[in-house]
Amino acid sequence: MCLKSFHIILVFLFCCLAHSSSFAGSRQAMETDAIPSYELAPFAKKIEKYAASKGARVFLIARLGSPKSELPENIEFTHVGLAVYSEIKTSTGEVLMGYAIHNLYQNANDLNVSNLIIDYPLDFFMGAAELKAGIIIPKLQLQKKLLASLASGVNKVLHNANYSVIANPYLSSYQNCTEHILDILFSSIYGIDDVAQIKANERAYFKAQEIKISPLKRMLAPMLSREISTSDHQGQIQTATFSTIAKFLNDYALAESSVVIDNSGVHLLGN
Amino acid sequence: MNKLLLKSSILVSLLHVSSGVMAEGSVQHFGQSTQHVAQSATHSAKAVGNSVVGVTKLVSGVVAIPFKGLEAVGSLSETVGDFLWENASGNVELDVSEETVTAGPAPFLNNETLVIANN
Numbered sequence: 204m205c206l207k208s209f210h211i212i213l214v215f216l217f218c219c220l221a222h223s224s225s226f227a228g229s230r231q232a233m234e235t236d237a238i239p240s241y242e243l244a245p246f247a248k249k250i251e252k253y254a255a256s257k258g259a260r261v262f263l264i265a266r267l268g269s270p271k272s273e274l275p276e277n278i279e280f281t282h283v284g285l286a287v288y289s290e291i292k293t294s295t296g297e298v299l300m301g302y303a304i305h306n307l308y309q310n311a312n313d314l315n316v317s318n319l320i321i322d323y324p325l326d327f328f329m330g331a332a333e334l335k336a337g338i339i340i341p342k343l344q345l346q347k348k349l350l351a352s353l354a355s356g357v358n359k360v361l362h363n364a365n366y367s368v369i370a371n372p373y374l375s376s377y378q379n380c381t382e383h384i385l386d387i388l389f390s391s392i393y394g395i396d397d398v399a400q401i402k403a404n405e406r407a408y409f410k411a412q413e414i415k416i417s418p419l420k421r422m423l424a425p426m427l428s429r430e431i432s433t434s435d436h437q438g439q440i441q442t443a444t445f446s447t448i449a450k451f452l453n454d455y456a457l458a459e460s461s462v463v464i465d466n467s468g469v470h471l472l473g474n
Numbered sequence: 475m476n477k478l479l480l481k482s483s484i485l486v487s488l489l490h491v492s493s494g495v496m497a498e499g500s501v502q503h504f505g506q507s508t509q510h511v512a513q514s515a516t517h518s519a520k521a522v523g524n525s526v527v528g529v530t531k532l533v534s535g536v537v538a539i540p541f542k543g544l545e546a547v548g549s550l551s552e553t554v555g556d557f558l559w560e561n562a563s564g565n566v567e568l569d570v571s572e573e574t575v576t577a578g579p580a581p582f583l584n585n586e587t588l589v590i591a592n593n
Binding site (some may be wrong): 292 | 534573574575577
């Protein structure tokens, strides 16, 4: 009788979970549905050429790594990096002009740990669920500051290797890719690298995205997935997203433009 | 029978919670993917650099230096970079090479890439 009741409860929980919004799709499905390289390569080049046509030396770039239908409301992109117009020396000694992307990536073997990795647009879009890119081109003055930050290694100083997918951007306990970019932005804007001061400024001027997640998932997720921590959240879960960074930059006149590029063309972000 | 049902229910429930909450986040894909690119291009897993996908030439990037040649990063383009940067209005079109650069295998498998990443 006791077992039967427990079973009924589990079935009920399963049904509840099936109807609550998922955070994202599984990686296995993503690999199965991977966009072929012959489509990704020209798309990645198209993004580079768009940014170059706008004279962007440094810009924020985002990809959608899971089907939109599997993401929580208002999540448009799942990974953000900083693209820097660079001279790229190849393994054959050629020097090419293009964009190198400065990323915070999860460690493939240890998902709650991150590393700073430089890659290129094609690498960046590998694993994307859609041929869709988010681009924010900061004002030129901010681009200069961002480049100076990268040159002085501020990104390494601000890197926190403790990774959580839903890291609270107002605290420094964990950091995800988007929060890392946010921290670099605030560091560059204010010319500071003190994390406590950066977080204070973010609390004052940056509005994070609220993530709707069922109480049950919130309770169980950290136990079942090492890349998710909820210990840095009190009350509503909030995290930095590409869209909230775009809003912040637009609100303070720090962005030249914010667009989404897909196969149908270039669209203003949010439209 | 009840025990079997119970175990399978627990398993299904846990799997569902686990997969449903996991975000794609910032997982790095280039290690596996460049190998995939190379396979697409040459039907061989060993060649990553200088391969071709469709009409796109792929080359393996070794180091990338921001074009405004800053001392802390490097000095490949000191003169030209400084000139262009100081005179930039923010909307001057930049040149982009036609070749598609890839980062090569995952850093934990390739010391060279790891060094680049940690520079």
